[in-house]
Amino acid sequence: MSTPDSSSTLSKPSTASDPGGEPAAPPTGPAGGAISAAEAVISTARLTKRFGTTAALDEVDLRVRGGELVVLLGLSGSGKSTLLRCLNGLQPISGGEVSVLGQRVDTASRGELRALRTQVGFVFQQFNLVGRLSCLENVLTGALGRVRGPRYGVLSYSRALRREALAHLDRVGLADRAFQRADTLSGGQQQRVAIARTLMQRPKVLLADEPVASLDPENAGVVMDLMFQICVEEGLTVLCTLHQIDLALGWAKRIVGLREGVKVLDREASGLTRAEVMEIYQRVEPGRPEGAGEGLPT
Amino acid sequence: MTAGSDPSSSPGSSSPDSSPASRSAASTGLLTPPEPEPAASAGPAIRPPVTRNGVQLTLTALFGVVAVVLSVWRLDLEPAELTDAFGDLGRLLKRMWPPVFDDPGRIAELALETLLIALIGTVFAAVLSAPLALLAARNTAPNRAVQAVARGIITFCRAVPDLVFAVLFVRAMGIGVLPGIMALAVHSVGMLGKLFADAIEESSPDPREAVRSTGAGPLRELVSGVLPQVVPSWIATFIYRIDINLRTSVVLGYVGAGGIGFALKDSLSGLVYDKALGLVTAILVIIIAMELLSVVLRRVLLSPPRGDRTGRTAPRDPVKVSAPWTNERITRAVSSTLLAATFVYGFVLLKVDLRELLTSIGDIFQVGTRLIPPNFTLAGWKLFGAVVETVAIGVVATAVGFVLSIPFGLLSARTVSPNRVVYAVARTLIVVIRAIPELILAVVFVVAFGLGPLAGACALAIASIGFLGKLVADAAEEIDLGPVEAVRAVGGGWWAQLFSAVLPQLVPALIGNTLYMLDVNIRHSTILGIVGAGGVGFLLFESIRTVNYEFAGGIILIVFVIVFAVERLSGWIRSKVI
Numbered sequence: 001m002s003t004p005d006s007s008s009t010l011s012k013p014s015t016a017s018d019p020g021g022e023p024a025a026p027p028t029g030p031a032g033g034a035i036s037a038a039e040a041v042i043s044t045a046r047l048t049k050r051f052g053t054t055a056a057l058d059e060v061d062l063r064v065r066g067g068e069l070v071v072l073l074g075l076s077g078s079g080k081s082t083l084l085r086c087l088n089g090l091q092p093i094s095g096g097e098v099s100v101l102g103q104r105v106d107t108a109s110r111g112e113l114r115a116l117r118t119q120v121g122f123v124f125q126q127f128n129l130v131g132r133l134s135c136l137e138n139v140l141t142g143a144l145g146r147v148r149g150p151r152y153g154v155l156s157y158s159r160a161l162r163r164e165a166l167a168h169l170d171r172v173g174l175a176d177r178a179f180q181r182a183d184t185l186s187g188g189q190q191q192r193v194a195i196a197r198t199l200m201q202r203p204k205v206l207l208a209d210e211p212v213a214s215l216d217p218e219n220a221g222v223v224m225d226l227m228f229q230i231c232v233e234e235g236l237t238v239l240c241t242l243h244q245i246d247l248a249l250g251w252a253k254r255i256v257g258l259r260e261g262v263k264v265l266d267r268e269a270s271g272l273t274r275a276e277v278m279e280i281y282q283r284v285e286p287g288r289p290e291g292a293g294e295g296l297p298t
Numbered sequence: 299m300t301a302g303s304d305p306s307s308s309p310g311s312s313s314p315d316s317s318p319a320s321r322s323a324a325s326t327g328l329l330t331p332p333e334p335e336p337a338a339s340a341g342p343a344i345r346p347p348v349t350r351n352g353v354q355l356t357l358t359a360l361f362g363v364v365a366v367v368l369s370v371w372r373l374d375l376e377p378a379e380l381t382d383a384f385g386d387l388g389r390l391l392k393r394m395w396p397p398v399f400d401d402p403g404r405i406a407e408l409a410l411e412t413l414l415i416a417l418i419g420t421v422f423a424a425v426l427s428a429p430l431a432l433l434a435a436r437n438t439a440p441n442r443a444v445q446a447v448a449r450g451i452i453t454f455c456r457a458v459p460d461l462v463f464a465v466l467f468v469r470a471m472g473i474g475v476l477p478g479i480m481a482l483a484v485h486s487v488g489m490l491g492k493l494f495a496d497a498i499e500e501s502s503p504d505p506r507e508a509v510r511s512t513g514a515g516p517l518r519e520l521v522s523g524v525l526p527q528v529v530p531s532w533i534a535t536f537i538y539r540i541d542i543n544l545r546t547s548v549v550l551g552y553v554g555a556g557g558i559g560f561a562l563k564d565s566l567s568g569l570v571y572d573k574a575l576g577l578v579t580a581i582l583v584i585i586i587a588m589e590l591l592s593v594v595l596r597r598v599l600l601s602p603p604r605g606d607r608t609g610r611t612a613p614r615d616p617v618k619v620s621a622p623w624t625n626e627r628i629t630r631a632v633s634s635t636l637l638a639a640t641f642v643y644g645f646v647l648l649k650v651d652l653r654e655l656l657t658s659i660g661d662i663f664q665v666g667t668r669l670i671p672p673n674f675t676l677a678g679w680k681l682f683g684a685v686v687e688t689v690a691i692g693v694v695a696t697a698v699g700f701v702l703s704i705p706f707g708l709l710s711a712r713t714v715s716p717n718r719v720v721y722a723v724a725r726t727l728i729v730v731i732r733a734i735p736e737l738i739l740a741v742v743f744v745v746a747f748g749l750g751p752l753a754g755a756c757a758l759a760i761a762s763i764g765f766l767g768k769l770v771a772d773a774a775e776e777i778d779l780g781p782v783e784a785v786r787a788v789g790g791g792w793w794a795q796l797f798s799a800v801l802p803q804l805v806p807a808l809i810g811n812t813l814y815m816l817d818v819n820i821r822h823s824t825i826l827g828i829v830g831a832g833g834v835g836f837l838l839f840e841s842i843r844t845v846n847y848e849f850a851g852g853i854i855l856i857v858f859v860i861v862f863a864v865e866r867l868s869g870w871i872r873s874k875v876i
Contacts, residue, residue: 088511118513128508130526134621136613141522145513150521154621162619179621180611194508201512 035063041101041205041237042087048095049082049261056082058261059096064237064254069228071252071269072241073280079261080241081125084207087239088120089113101204118145121203121236123227125210127190131183135174135193138182139165142200154179168196172226188219195227199234206231208240212247220244224251245277355874366697369690373751373832383747383756390571390746397575405558405577409584412557414644415475415550416543419482421641424536427487431494438498438520452495456488457861458854460546461825461835464555465842466850470661475648478555480658482543490539497531498524530600537592544588545735548581552737552828553839556648562738566745578738585733598629669851681837685856688833691755692820698755699762699819700812706763707770713782714774714800716792728771731764736822740831751832758819758826766815773807774800809875813868820864824857 037043040063049057056079064070072080085091086098089105098105103116129138140157143165151157157165169175172192177185182193191211198206211227212220228251231238242248248255249269257265257280265280346352399405430448432438439445460481467477506523514522551559558577565573614622621627644650674681708714710724736757743753781799790798827835834853841849 090507090511114513114515116513117511120511122508122511124504124508126504128504130505130523132530133526134611136619136621137526141509141514142512144509144518144522150518152521152525154619159618163617166613166616166619176612178611178613178619179624197508197512 035065037063039065041066041068042239043100044083044087044096044098046096047083047086047093047098049079049086049091050094055261057086057093060258060261060263062256062263062266064239066237067235068253069231069238069251070240070254070256071248072239072256072258073243073245073248073265073277074241074258075281076243077260078258080258081209082261083258084122084209084239084241087207088117088122090122114145118201119204121198121201121206123191123194123198123206123208123211125213127187127194127214129182129190129194129197131181133182134179135169135182135185135196136162136165136178138193139168139196139200142168142197145201165196165200168199169193171199171230172196186219187215188223191215191219191223192226195223195230199230203236205237205239208238210241210243213243220247245274249274249277351874355871358871358874365693369693369697372686372690373694373755375694375752375755379752383743383752386748387743387746390742394571394575396572397579398572399576399580400573405561405580408558408561408577409580411475411648412547412550412559412581413544413584413588414640414648415478415557416482416540416547417637417640418644418648418650419479419547420486420536420540420543421637422479422483423486423490423539424532426483427490427494428532430487430491431498432520434491435495435498437501437503438524448491449495452488452491453862454488454858455484455486456492457821457858458485459821459825459857460485461549461553461828462838462854462857464550465553465828465839466665467658467662468554469842470665471654471658473554475556476650476654476658478547478550478557479648479650480655480662481550481555482546486539486543489542490535493535494528494532497528497535501527533599534596537595541585541588541592544585546737548585548735549737549741549829562741566741571745578742581735581738582733585735586729589733595633599633665847668847669854671848672852672855673846673848674852674856681834681853681856684827684834684837685860687751688823688835688857689820689860691751691758691823691826691833692816694755695758695762695819695823696812696816698759699766699815700808702763703766703770704808706767708774708796708800710767711771711774713777713779714796724767725771728764728767731760732768734761734764736761737825737829740826741829744830749830749832754823754826754831754833757831758822761822762815762819765818766811769811770804770808773804773811777803806875810872813871817861817864817868821857821861 035043042062042064044060044062046059046061047057048055048059058079060079060083062083072083074080082091086093087100087105089108093106096106100116101119103112105113105116108116130141134154137154140151140154140161143157143161144151147157147161154162166175166178169178172195174185174189174192174196177189182190185193195211206227208227212223215223224247227240228238230236240252249272252269255265255267255269255272255277256263257277259280259282265277267276430452433440433444434448434452436445439448463484464478464481467481468474471477501524505527506519509519509523547557547559548562549559551557551561552563554560558581562574562577562581565571565577611622611624613619706724706728709716709720710728712721715721715724739757739760740754743756747753747756777800781803782795785795785799823833823835824838825833825835827833827837828839830836834857838850838853838857841847841853
């Protein structure tokens with residue numbers, strides 16, 4: 001249904017790879033090509049996602065090793081969030097291949113997808129907590145993938161699960177707020193509850209979608225430090241989108257840049273300079289006039 | 299589009315420069331460069347551009363006025379007759395006074411029975427509505443076909459009046475409380491199902507997505523991601539519905555479906571008016587008590603959280619990890635236990651048998667099938683006249699309610715009322731009017747004025763003043779006070795503030811609520827006939843009493859179509875105004 005030709009007719013000039021090119025060849029960057037399919041925990045091949053006629057992702061190839069900490073950078077609308085959501089099947093893809101933890105995501109059955117999701121933690125920009133429920137109950141929903149039957153209320157979860165949830169809350173420093181309504185917490189605290197919810201899943205992979213974009217700089221630093229520290233301790237494979245370059249350079253082992261759905265950078269973070277990273281944010285193609293040029297009087 | 303569709307501007311469109319109105323319409327509509335205008339004094343009159351929306355609304359308003367005039371004419375409402383009627387009412391009240399409570403124990407028992415019927419019926423309705431709402435909400439329905447069917451069931455339950463269900467169920471199951479309970483339950487699904495589904499549609503998709511991303515299946519996603527978000531709104535709707543059902547359950551006895559209504563009917567037909575007033579007083583007491591209780595419940599259960607202090611929300615026991623007993627948790631536990639206990643107690647006291655409930659479904663189904671195929675011909679033109687009368691009663695009552703609720707509502711709004719005394723008097727009046735069920739009003743008016751549509755129209759009109767008045771008052775208390783201040787700042791007095799700052803903000807709410815009121819009034823006016831207060835209800839109940847089910851089916855179908863049409867019409871007008 002989605003032919004390479006239809007994507008090439010879209011306004012995707014120089015950086016787009018040749019429609020008929022090699023399937024697994026990454027268009028740019030040295031780091032991506034070095035990882036074999038066997039050691040990749042997350043791998044996409046020519047991943048394409050279209051919304052109507054606009055391509056949010058255009059043939060993205062990405063491989064992430066186990067335990068690697070990768071930060072995705074790019075302007076809003078560059079396809080970062082879409083990429084993450086394609087990885088755990090929250091968003092069906094239009095073309096290409098996606099596999100995570102050895103499971104093909106694009107061809108997975110509903111049951112297989114659910115089984116995969118239990119191992120993939122997801123941290124949302126807007127925390128996605130149920131505001132009316134207590135912190136503890138929000139954390140407990142992280143266990144839903146491994147319990148049977150619907151649950152309503154803290155007491156519907158076993159005592160062992162409740163204890164585990166409290167331990168995770170303790171880890172993010174909020175055990176003394178366990179029974180406070182989530183919507184009475186500050187943004188930073190809410191994101192910490194959401195991280196505890198993700199830990200409750202005992203995930204192997206963590207996908208974080210702009211986890212600190214809604215927080216003030218100080219809280220953003222606290223939350224990022226906490227999240228990455230836990231990930232390192234647990235040996236999680238992390239793919240995190242950010243728009244703070246300094247935070248990215250401080251924590252990431254590898255940095256991947258997206259621009260208008262196309263991968264434009266994929267390099268080890270050590271040795272990368274700020275200026276090199278800033279190039280990701282260059283929206284305009286060289287040699288073309290500024291944005292709304294045709295609207296101006298000549 | 300803009301000027302051409304308006305008949306009033308047709309002379310202008312033939313000769314473009316003759317009419318100032320057409321010129322302003324054309325220049326705004328077509329974005330042509332403005333023509334050089336002459337100096338101020340000789341300039342054209344500045345009028346708002348004629349838009350398609352404006353024309354449609356003007357025509358609708360004209361249609362509304364014509365409908366009111368025709369309705370008044372149809373009901374033969376004459377000033378002389380009205381003054382006579384109020385004389386009759388005075389004489390009746392004199393004969394009722396003082397109220398007699400000859401057997402307080404019996405009255406209390408009937409009042410309790412009435413209350414329990416309302417409660418159990420509403421609980422049943424909520425139990426039926428929750429799954430139905432999940433199927434009917436856009437964002438939780440499994441597919442469009444299921445959604446359409448669920449919406450259809452909900453609309454049907456709302457369009458058929460509760461007393462019609464009650465009469466049919468009494469016919470199928472015999473006299474008793476169970477048909478009353480079931481009638482309330484089935485009809486309430488119409489409102490609860492719709493409002494429950496609306497709440498689901500308004501819930502945020504984010505928590506659901508979070509639950510889904512943990513690998514939970516669809517059912518767990520609903521229970522953990524959607525349900526917690528909608529519960530407060532569902533509880534508020536449920537409590538509100540108990541209030542409404544209590545008002546209906548006091549008249550269920552009129553059709554043999556249990557409660558205090560039967561005693562009322564008995565004492566009125568036996569001309570024991572003082573005893574009837576005693577019963578009416580008892581009814582008012584339980585309704586006002588319930589209203590106060592629901593205010594308290596709503597405040598306790600639905601109040602926003604207080605800022606918690608650190609430590610107070612830590613688990614009591616780190617091993618058991620159970621919630622601390624906060625005030626909120628205590629009230630929630632106590633009120634839900636009380637509700638459950640009352641529910642069970644009601645089952646025992648009213649001797650409701652669940653097996654009977656199951657076997658009765660067959661009987662109801664049988665009566666239901668006998669309504670088909672509907673027959674419209676039995677009463678000939680009488681049916682047509684009765685239908686017109688029903689609509690006319692609804693229209694007149696709504697018009698009276700609309701006109702009188704504006705002053706009433708504004709005077710009982712704290713932000714608008716000129717002083718505290720006026721505010722207190724107007725508020726109290728509205729509370730009292732709202733406490734009286736419209737069918738009780740109709741009963742009293744039938745006794746005072748005699749059989750006929752006048753009694754019904756007056757009853758519904760008074761109820762409308764109470765209902766709309768409260769909505770106007772609430773809307774007026776929520777308006778943005780900035781514009782009021784602005785008018786005061788340019789030196790405007792009370793009237794100027796009212797017309798330039800308050801009323802313009804109230805228009806959408808006023809129109810929306812009036813249309814809703816029309817919807818409600820037409821539904822109510824179909825059942826006024828049961829107490830002899832006019833409309834198609836008399837034919838309907840007669841036909842069921844005399845086992846002419848096909849004819850009853852025809853009338854129910856007509857009622858359904860009218861209610862549905864009014865609902866669609868009001869939806870259309872609301873979308874134009876708001």
